[in-house]
Amino acid sequence: MRGKSVGVAGAVLLLTACGGTVAGGGGGGGGGSDEPVRIGVITGLTGAYVQLGEEQRNGAELAVEQLGGQIGDRPIELIVRDDQLKPDVALREAQALVQEEQVDYLTGCVSAATTLAVNQIATQAGVPYIGTCQTEQLNRPPNYDADLTYHLAPTPSQAINAGSPFICDQLGRSVFLLMPDYAFGHEQEAAYKQAIPEQAGCTVVGTAYFPLGTTDFNPYIPTIEGSGAEVLVFGGAGRDQVSFLRQVDQFGLTDRFRTFLSIEDLSFDQELGFDLIDGTWAMAAFYWNVEDEGVQEYVDAYREAYGAPPGGYGVYLWNAINLIAASIEDGAETPEEFREFMEGKEVSLAQGEMTIRACDHQALAPIVILEGLAADEAESRGGDGQWGYREVVETLPGSEDYAPTCEEVQTEFQRAG
Amino acid sequence: MGQLISQIVLGLVSGALLVLLALGLNLIFGLLEFINFSHGALYMVGAYVASYLAVATGSLWPALLVVPVVMALLGAGLERTIIRPMYGRDQVDALLLTFGLTYVLIEGVRMIAGSGGRRVSTPELLRFQVDLGIVRLPAYLLFVVVVVGLVVAGLHLFLRRTDVGLIVRAGIRDHVMIRALGVPFDRYRTLVFALGVAVAGIAGVLTGPITGVYPEMGADILILAFVVVVVGGMGSFWGAVVAGLLIGVVVSLTTLYASVYAGIVPFVLMILVMTFRPRGLLGAT
Numbered sequence: 001m002r003g004k005s006v007g008v009a010g011a012v013l014l015l016t017a018c019g020g021t022v023a024g025g026g027g028g029g030g031g032g033s034d035e036p037v038r039i040g041v042i043t044g045l046t047g048a049y050v051q052l053g054e055e056q057r058n059g060a061e062l063a064v065e066q067l068g069g070q071i072g073d074r075p076i077e078l079i080v081r082d083d084q085l086k087p088d089v090a091l092r093e094a095q096a097l098v099q100e101e102q103v104d105y106l107t108g109c110v111s112a113a114t115t116l117a118v119n120q121i122a123t124q125a126g127v128p129y130i131g132t133c134q135t136e137q138l139n140r141p142p143n144y145d146a147d148l149t150y151h152l153a154p155t156p157s158q159a160i161n162a163g164s165p166f167i168c169d170q171l172g173r174s175v176f177l178l179m180p181d182y183a184f185g186h187e188q189e190a191a192y193k194q195a196i197p198e199q200a201g202c203t204v205v206g207t208a209y210f211p212l213g214t215t216d217f218n219p220y221i222p223t224i225e226g227s228g229a230e231v232l233v234f235g236g237a238g239r240d241q242v243s244f245l246r247q248v249d250q251f252g253l254t255d256r257f258r259t260f261l262s263i264e265d266l267s268f269d270q271e272l273g274f275d276l277i278d279g280t281w282a283m284a285a286f287y288w289n290v291e292d293e294g295v296q297e298y299v300d301a302y303r304e305a306y307g308a309p310p311g312g313y314g315v316y317l318w319n320a321i322n323l324i325a326a327s328i329e330d331g332a333e334t335p336e337e338f339r340e341f342m343e344g345k346e347v348s349l350a351q352g353e354m355t356i357r358a359c360d361h362q363a364l365a366p367i368v369i370l371e372g373l374a375a376d377e378a379e380s381r382g383g384d385g386q387w388g389y390r391e392v393v394e395t396l397p398g399s400e401d402y403a404p405t406c407e408e409v410q411t412e413f414q415r416a417g
Numbered sequence: 418m419g420q421l422i423s424q425i426v427l428g429l430v431s432g433a434l435l436v437l438l439a440l441g442l443n444l445i446f447g448l449l450e451f452i453n454f455s456h457g458a459l460y461m462v463g464a465y466v467a468s469y470l471a472v473a474t475g476s477l478w479p480a481l482l483v484v485p486v487v488m489a490l491l492g493a494g495l496e497r498t499i500i501r502p503m504y505g506r507d508q509v510d511a512l513l514l515t516f517g518l519t520y521v522l523i524e525g526v527r528m529i530a531g532s533g534g535r536r537v538s539t540p541e542l543l544r545f546q547v548d549l550g551i552v553r554l555p556a557y558l559l560f561v562v563v564v565v566g567l568v569v570a571g572l573h574l575f576l577r578r579t580d581v582g583l584i585v586r587a588g589i590r591d592h593v594m595i596r597a598l599g600v601p602f603d604r605y606r607t608l609v610f611a612l613g614v615a616v617a618g619i620a621g622v623l624t625g626p627i628t629g630v631y632p633e634m635g636a637d638i639l640i641l642a643f644v645v646v647v648v649g650g651m652g653s654f655w656g657a658v659v660a661g662l663l664i665g666v667v668v669s670l671t672t673l674y675a676s677v678y679a680g681i682v683p684f685v686l687m688i689l690v691m692t693f694r695p696r697g698l699l700g701a702t
Contacts, residue, residue, distance in 0.1 A: 211680030219672035222423040250555035
């Protein structure tokens, strides 16, 4: 009996590890014409970043709806798949989209871990891929394919280079980093460790990593408390961020440390509520109450469609679909023509003014610094009593100053051969 | 040294919730020899019920009393309908059934409450920290430790010191004999299953203010609860308690010295136990 029990325990653990959640894929779309534009979206519809994945799906579907379901005379066929935040699943789904659905474009991702898998399949198949999550690696060798790879989200270093002066000047000069233990977290650590010391008198006094999907942050508290830092920078998102802020608040850390979130999203804010957000700061590539015509048009349409303002991740998909549509309307039919259309493109979409620079197809778009508000402050400071969890305290326009220069990028490509 | 002790104390605190979840799982396995894969999903349902009750009543306190009752009734209903036919069948059947139940519960909650999480506030009364000299602990976490302690003690007394507990334990050894003595043993099986689910519900209520409430929360923690059960010894009451606390401390200490490995140490511990002591730390020979 006992031996069998141990065997069954093994099976249980295997099932648990394989489990998680039911894949939530599902197709969209048009069809009905001889030549539809097939756009494959791969994003995380289950797992730690489910809200971000759902926002991406919403952003894509909203864009298609606003385009009337077609680009010129061609109907849009939107096919949305769930990567479950797992690279192997992303690889499989991308393969299926390319081979079975014969998509013309691929886009979407909420995790650096899956975007490279999708890009790999896209470049093998000759399909343009528009990455929509923060990563340094997508448009760098050996992943970048100049004919096919594009990146609309900021790289972590872009955002961190933009945000570090605020951290050091406004929050404190000794910084502790608590980062998720996967590519995105390691990229953030490298970027902070470069950007923070560039600010006079500012230092990183310690770093710790937590596994993605951590629910218990208690063991990190003594290390943070003992670090002597003035600023606590948290690099996680989704459920990790919700658990983290709840627990540091219970320990009273948000009163003793200035807490700065590397990544903000309205869906996390909604789970956190004003009480936990008050007294924290954050950085984002999009915030719904930024005063910009393009941003507000998107926000209004999103609110009308989904009953709430958008978070920060749907905007990349909305932009991606609109860029694809604009390129086709401009006569771009092939990946080569799409590249011509995209390179150096200056456009004002739902993130505000944006340039897609030619040397690495990286979008240069604004970064905003946000201050968390208490419920009673939200309205008095011109915001929204229901959704105005944060106030934009600084907007940093998209600029090459925050990214490696094109010369540096070229050198990197040459070094990699 | 101070930080080391803080780390151990926080590890014990983290382990406490793990103990509670593993205990419910182990209770059902130890007494019914039934592996309840849906334990994590039931814990999640308990947390959701608590979150709605907290909104309705403006406080988490009523949930602490109501949720165990609601979950016990749900557990009893499940046992009487879909669990009971599994007794005596291959354990893989039970595993598959409860695997399916897990997804029904998760997707059901998603349909009712949406994919996003729900907020559960820390009770107003416990929004302060207690300075223990070496470490400052949130009063809420101390409260969690106290509740876990009470549940462990209560379950132990129930099983060891009551007639019902005696019948349950005797029935596990020889349920044919117990039935021959005229004891309606099926009712006791229902009771044990309901009790295990109620304990999962209490864990769900207590977790809400710590992590928030979301549909996948049970899947996240179930794997660790199973590791605790295996390390402690499948079916061993005190094994689950010791292993839960041990894993909490080991993870906490690893976080201090090598945080990148914190996620894998429970599994390393499990491999070591399964290799060198397959019956678990306190499992029966």
